[in-house]
Amino acid sequence: MKIAIVGAGPSGLFLAKLLRRQSERFEIDVFEQNAADATYGFGIGLLGSSLKFLKAADEALYEDVLKISSKGDTMMVAHKGEQVVIGVDESVGIERIRLLNLLQDHCRPLGINMTFEHRIENIDTFKEDYDLVVGADGVNSVVRNAYSDKFQSKVTPQKNKFAWYATEKVFDHMSLIFEQTEYGMMIAHAYAYRQDRGGFVVECDPETWDRAGFPDMSNGETREFCEEIFSDYLDGHPLMSGELTWFTPNIVRTPNWHFENVVLIGDALRTVHPSIGSGTRVGMRDADILSRAFEEHRDDLDAVLATYKKNRLAGSDFFQKAAVQSIAWYESIDSKLHFDPVTFAFSYMSRTGAIDYERLRKTDMDFVRAFEAAPSPISIQG
Ligand SMILES: Cc1cc2nc3c(=O)[nH]c(=O)nc-3n(C[C@H](O)[C@H](O)[C@H](O)COP(=O)(O)OP(=O)(O)OC[C@H]3O[C@@H](n4cnc5c(N)ncnc54)[C@H](O)[C@@H]3O)c2cc1C
Structure with missing residues (x-):
C-alpha cells in the first residue's frame, strides 16, 4: 500500500x-x-x-x-507576587x-x-x-x-495574543506567572525543555496588548518589554525569539x-x-x-x-x-484576580476539569490542605 x-x-x-x-x-x-x-x-x-x-x-x-x-513533577503558579508550588504527575519538557x-x-x-x-x-x-x-x-x-x-x-x-520565546533561565517548575501591569494582566507560561533552556510563552488579551503599545513595537522592542515585565522571574536572562513574535491561535x-x-x-x-x-x-x-x-x-x-x-x-x-x-x-481572569494566591492556583489547576480535587489529593495533599484553609475558598469545581 x-x-x-x-x-x-x-x-x-x-x-x-x-x-x-x-x-x-x-x-x-x-x-x-x-x-x-x-x-x-x-x-x-x-x-x-x-x-x-x-x-x-x-x-x-x-x-x-x-x-x-x-523532567519535573511540580508546577508553580505566581499571583500577586507570591509563588505557589504544587505537586503534579511527572511531565517532561x-x-x-x-x-x-x-x-x-x-x-x-x-x-x-x-x-x-x-x-x-x-x-x-x-x-x-x-x-x-x-x-x-x-x-x-x-x-x-x-x-x-x-x-x-x-x-x-481566539482572542488572546501569544508570543513564543526561549530563555537560558532554567525553571525549577512548570511555571505560570500572572503579572498585573499598568496595562492589564500579562501571563507567562514557562518550563524547562533542556538542562540549559526554558520555553517562555507570553500571553495577554488584545486590550492589554493595545494599551502596552505592542502594535507599534518592533520584535526587539517587544522582547525587551516582556523581559522588563517578567524581570523578577528571569533573573537577568534575556528572552530569545524565533521568527514568530505575536500570534493569535x-x-x-x-x-x-x-x-x-x-x-x-x-x-x-x-x-x-x-x-x-x-x-x-x-x-x-x-x-x-x-x-x-x-x-x-x-x-x-x-x-x-x-x-x-x-x-x-x-x-x-x-x-x-x-x-x-x-x-x-483565561478570558475571564478578571473575575478571579481578587483570589488569594492559593485559591487562584487551585482555580487555575482545576480549570479544564482534567485535574480535579481527587487527583490533587493524590499528587499534593499539602496544597489541598492549604486551599481548604485559604481565606476565600471557592467551590471545588473552581
Ligand atoms: C506557542 C505554542 C506552544 C505550544 N506548546 C505545546 C506544548 O507545550 N506541548 C504540546 O504538546 N504541544 C504544544 N504546542 C502545540 C504543538 O506544537 C502542535 O500541536 C503539534 O506540533 C502538532 O503536531 P503536527 O505534527 O500535527 O503538526 P506540526 O507540528 O505543525 O507539523 C506539521 C508539519 O507539516 C509541514 N507542512 C505544512 N504544510 C506543508 C506542505 N504544504 N507541504 C509540506 N510540508 C508541510 C510543516 O512545516 C510542519 O513541519 C504548542 C503550540 C504553540 C503554537
Whole structure:
C-alpha cells in the first residue's frame, strides 16, 4: 500500500514509523516543506498521561524521549507576587527540534522515504498516485484546505495574543506567572525543555496588548518589554525569539475526518490550545490509533478510516473541550484576580476539569490542605 504523508511534524513522523514497523507492505513517502533540522518554536511540554500512552505505543521511542528530556513533577503558579508550588504527575519538557530529529532517526532505518524542503501544493495528483494521502501538515493544512468542501472544517480565531520565546533561565517548575501591569494582566507560561533552556510563552488579551503599545513595537522592542515585565522571574536572562513574535491561535474543528483515500491527523484535523500544551500528544495519539486501525482491518481502507474516527473521537473531543474551558478561564481572569494566591492556583489547576480535587489529593495533599484553609475558598469545581 502506497501512503503519502504531507508534513513531517510529530504526528506525520510517528504515523510513518508505526505503520512501517507494523508491516513492510506500507511504502511510505513523507514530504516536509522545511529542512530536516528546521522548525518553529522551541520546546514543548508533555504531561504525565502522554508519557504513559507513548510507552504503550512505542517503548523504544519513549526511552529515547526520556533521554533527551528535562523532567519535573511540580508546577508553580505566581499571583500577586507570591509563588505557589504544587505537586503534579511527572511531565517532561523537550526541545521540539530534538523530538523531530529523534523521530526522523527512528524512521530512517525502517526504509521510510523522507523528502525535506519540498512543499506540497497540489494534492489531486497525490490522490491519484497513492492509495492513501495523510494530511499531517499542521494548523494551516494544505490538504484540509484543498478539500474544504469535504472536511467542512471551522477555523475560529481566539482572542488572546501569544508570543513564543526561549530563555537560558532554567525553571525549577512548570511555571505560570500572572503579572498585573499598568496595562492589564500579562501571563507567562514557562518550563524547562533542556538542562540549559526554558520555553517562555507570553500571553495577554488584545486590550492589554493595545494599551502596552505592542502594535507599534518592533520584535526587539517587544522582547525587551516582556523581559522588563517578567524581570523578577528571569533573573537577568534575556528572552530569545524565533521568527514568530505575536500570534493569535486558531481553534480548528473538523466534522469529517476523511473521505475516499484522504485523511487528516494532528493539528491539520483539529487544534487544542497552547494554554493546555497537549497538541503534540494529541497528534501522536491520532497516529497511534490510525495505525492500530490498520492492524485491525489491514487494507480495507474504508473500515480503517471509519475505525480511526470511531476510536479516536471521544479522546479528541475531550481535549478540545478542555481547550475551550482553559480559554474561557483565561478570558475571564478578571473575575478571579481578587483570589488569594492559593485559591487562584487551585482555580487555575482545576480549570479544564482534567485535574480535579481527587487527583490533587493524590499528587499534593499539602496544597489541598492549604486551599481548604485559604481565606476565600471557592467551590471545588473552581
Ligand atoms: C506557542 C505554542 C506552544 C505550544 N506548546 C505545546 C506544548 O507545550 N506541548 C504540546 O504538546 N504541544 C504544544 N504546542 C502545540 C504543538 O506544537 C502542535 O500541536 C503539534 O506540533 C502538532 O503536531 P503536527 O505534527 O500535527 O503538526 P506540526 O507540528 O505543525 O507539523 C506539521 C508539519 O507539516 C509541514 N507542512 C505544512 N504544510 C506543508 C506542505 N504544504 N507541504 C509540506 N510540508 C508541510 C510543516 O512545516 C510542519 O513541519 C504548542 C503550540 C504553540 C503554537
